[in-house]
Amino acid sequence: MKTIKLNSGYLMPVLGTGTNTFGKEGNRYDGKINMDTTELASSIEVGYRMIDTAISYRNEAVVGKAVKESGIDRSEFFLVSKIPGQPAYMKDEASIDAAVMASLEALQTDYIDLYLIHHPWDNLAEMLAAWKVLEKHAEAGRINSIGVSNFNEEQLAYLLDKGTIPPAVNQVESHPGKWNDAIIAFGMEQGVFATSWGPLSRFDDSIKAKLEPIANKYHKTWAQVLLQYQIDRDVMVIPKSHDAKRQAQNFDVFDFTLTEDEKAFIKKL
Numbered sequence: 001m002k003t004i005k006l007n008s009g010y011l012m013p014v015l016g017t018g019t020n021t022f023g024k025e026g027n028r029y030d031g032k033i034n035m036d037t038t039e040l041a042s043s044i045e046v047g048y049r050m051i052d053t054a055i056s057y058r059n060e061a062v063v064g065k066a067v068k069e070s071g072i073d074r075s076e077f078f079l080v081s082k083i084p085g086q087p088a089y090m091k092d093e094a095s096i097d098a099a100v101m102a103s104l105e106a107l108q109t110d111y112i113d114l115y116l117i118h119h120p121w122d123n124l125a126e127m128l129a130a131w132k133v134l135e136k137h138a139e140a141g142r143i144n145s146i147g148v149s150n151f152n153e154e155q156l157a158y159l160l161d162k163g164t165i166p167p168a169v170n171q172v173e174s175h176p177g178k179w180n181d182a183i184i185a186f187g188m189e190q191g192v193f194a195t196s197w198g199p200l201s202r203f204d205d206s207i208k209a210k211l212e213p214i215a216n217k218y219h220k221t222w223a224q225v226l227l228q229y230q231i232d233r234d235v236m237v238i239p240k241s242h243d244a245k246r247q248a249q250n251f252d253v254f255d256f257t258l259t260e261d262e263k264a265f266i267k268k269l
């Protein structure tokens, strides 16, 4: 698996699995948690080791259970979770401490590989205060790398300027309907790598047909072409599928490379 060296010094796999609907009734984001680890077990079986969860997905415990049930050593996994950028979680140091400890417990681990602030909020000074609490947990070894999600340039620049530990990752929406290239490039210039969320959805279906000629050339699918495109430009990806075959397909993206013309075509989609 290709890895990216984060500014924290840790290596992060470029490809992981999303989980926002896993372990829930009806495979729904708002479904009741059922602790079903089927989708995670098949992902781990395929080879995924980076797993993206969040407090707001309510399924950190499902991830922790699946990792434990796999019998694979914890050190082989790269677990990503997120604290909501909301006052209930971020109102003071004690709330943030409690959230970190609850994530550790749910994930059945004594460290989290990457912990993100899920969404920015308007008051940058308050956000910095929250960031400093995450820095404390990183310094204490409970979190290897700390990062952000859905941050714009101003918000990212503020933390880079005022924080002691720079954000290691900015997880942002990125797919042919919305590449978010400017914030991705800005982060990379500052040593902050991006993860693409929603890499296979949230864009117009007509784009898939436009990718077919490239996909056919490599005996791949439109989804595999999009994942390879992001990985090639060092953008990490966390596709999510409930289907074991599609999980395997999304993992099988390292045996072809796109030409410069093909990459230019995809960029313009």
Ligand SMILES: NC(=O)C1=CN([C@@H]2O[C@H](COP(=O)(O)OP(=O)(O)OC[C@H]3O[C@@H](n4cnc5c(N)ncnc54)[C@H](OP(=O)(O)O)[C@@H]3O)[C@@H](O)[C@H]2O)C=CC1
Pocket (backbone or CB within 6 Å): 017, 018, 019, 020, 021, 052, 053, 118, 149, 150, 171, 172, 196, 197, 198, 199, 200, 201, 202, 221, 223, 224, 238, 239, 240, 241, 242, 243, 246, 247, 249, 250
């Ligand atoms: N930081 C943030 O604010 C956000 C983070 N995220 C994270 O990013 C992850 C990925 O985003 P997500 O919204 O789940 O969407 P994805 O872009 O991963 O797409 C998921 C959808 O695509 C389908 N799909 C998956 N693989 C294939 C394939 N090979 N061919 C055809 N269809 C496929 C899935 O259906 P099926 O299951 O039937 O295969 C599902 O409907 C989330 O799970 C979550 O972890 C998501 C949103 C916001």
Ligand SMILES: O=C(O)C(=O)[C@@H](O)[C@H](O)C(=O)CO
Pocket (backbone or CB within 6 Å): 020, 029, 054
């Ligand atoms: O915010 C996230 O991380 C999510 O996964 C959600 O945005 C989810 O994708 C959603 O659409 C909830 O309605």
